Amino acid sequence: MKKVAYLTMRDAGDFVTDFHLSVEPMAALGWQVQTVDWRSAPDWNAFDAVYICTPWDYPEHLQQFLQVLADIDASRALLVNELALVRWTLEKTYLRDVAALGSDIVPSCWYERIESADIAECFARFDTDKLVIKPTVGANAKDTFVLSRPVADDRRQALLRIFAGRAFFVQPFIESIQTTGEYSLFFFNGEYSHAIQKIPRAGDFRVQEEHGAAIRAVAPPLALRAAAATLFARIQPLPTYGRGDWVRGADGRYLLMELELIEPSLYLRTDSGAATRFARAFNERFEVFAGKRTAG
Known part of the structure; x- marks a missing residue:
């Protein structure tokens, strides 16, 4: 079987994770999943691919994290998502690039x-x-x-x-965040997968479930889904996985709050087919990579 390392953190604490839901569909496609603390320094050449899964403590160790990803990228393993995408979205200044591509963002x-x-x-x-x-x-x-x-x-x-x-x-x-909350749309290899709505608890503005927000699966408004598809079609290189977070402005437009291409929670548990779609996209991306490596 092919081996993939899921990069995690040493102690997830109160974070809610559901990446385990992808293990079975990955196995069905010939993948053996191993969770690896991103700071444990294994031999990355022992893996065929490395998925940046839940290393959510990296902002406190940024340079070390980047070095680890560079080491993986220099190994025989495929880094997913690509290092170029990580570097691009590491700082929220990428939102200026998104605006330049023609997508609406929250003014900043x-x-x-x-x-x-x-x-x-x-x-x-x-x-x-x-x-x-x-x-x-x-x-x-x-x-x-x-x-x-x-x-x-x-x-x-x-x-x-x-x-x-x-x-x-x-x-x-954005006032609507306290009523309609934030919409998160998920794309795998540029194709829409699923969506959720995150509504903060009363009196709060934070939409993470660790802060008490309510999370529910939704069919996103058609205008939002179209805007999200347009944005993901413009991102190069194509992300294997990605999440965009949008809020609705006072004028009715959907404004991008954040584009998550490094280690987003994919909320696989909110859609029965999401884990399978993720595994399929991951495997397809690896097959392209393996084909290029063989041809080279």
């Missing part, structure tokens, strides 16, 4: 240093009394805050401490 102000950031100007630019501030490298809403105008001095001092030496960006708070 970008900053390299908190000391020089003019938060008050963002309130005026977006004509809003509520903003969201986020690091450009991060996951699971860590160090993401809602700011109300005017920003209190103690909150300003906390931001100076939290974002010291870190790039970040600021967006208007």
Whole structure:
């Protein structure tokens, strides 16, 4: 059988995972799955492929994580998704590229240093009394805050401490996130697979289930599905797996919040065919890779 390493983290803690649902359909296609702590330094040449599964603590060890992925990429194993996609979406500045491709994103102000950031100007630019501030490298809403105008001095001092030496960006708070929440659409090899709706608990804005959000399977609105398909068709190289997160703006447009191409939770448990579609896409991508390697 072919061997694939699923990159995980040493201790998943309270994170909810369901990647195990793909093990059986992967086995049906001739794959032996082995979970591997991404910091354990095995011989990557012992694997045919490596899937960036749930290494969700990587933002705290960014350079080490990138080196591990580079080592995998230099081995005989196929890294899924490709390293080029990882590097592109590692920082949220990729959203500017997405906008340049013609897709709608949540408007954003970008900053390299908190000391020089003019938060008050963002309130005026977006004509809003509520903003969201986020690091450009991060996951699971860590160090993401809602700011109300005017920003209190103690909150300003906390931001100076939290974002010291870190790039970040600021967006208007999208009110619909507290009612209709966020839509996540999943694509495998450019083909739509399934979708979910994530609604934060009352009084919160975070849509991760670890923060109490409700998760449910949905048939996405046709306009949203069309916008998502257009975006994924434009991404190069083609992701084997990917998730896009959208919210609905005040004008009715669906705005991309985030594009997850590194280690997204795929919510396989929300659709009975999702795990099989993932395995099929993974195997198809490997067959293309193996064919090129043989031809070379």
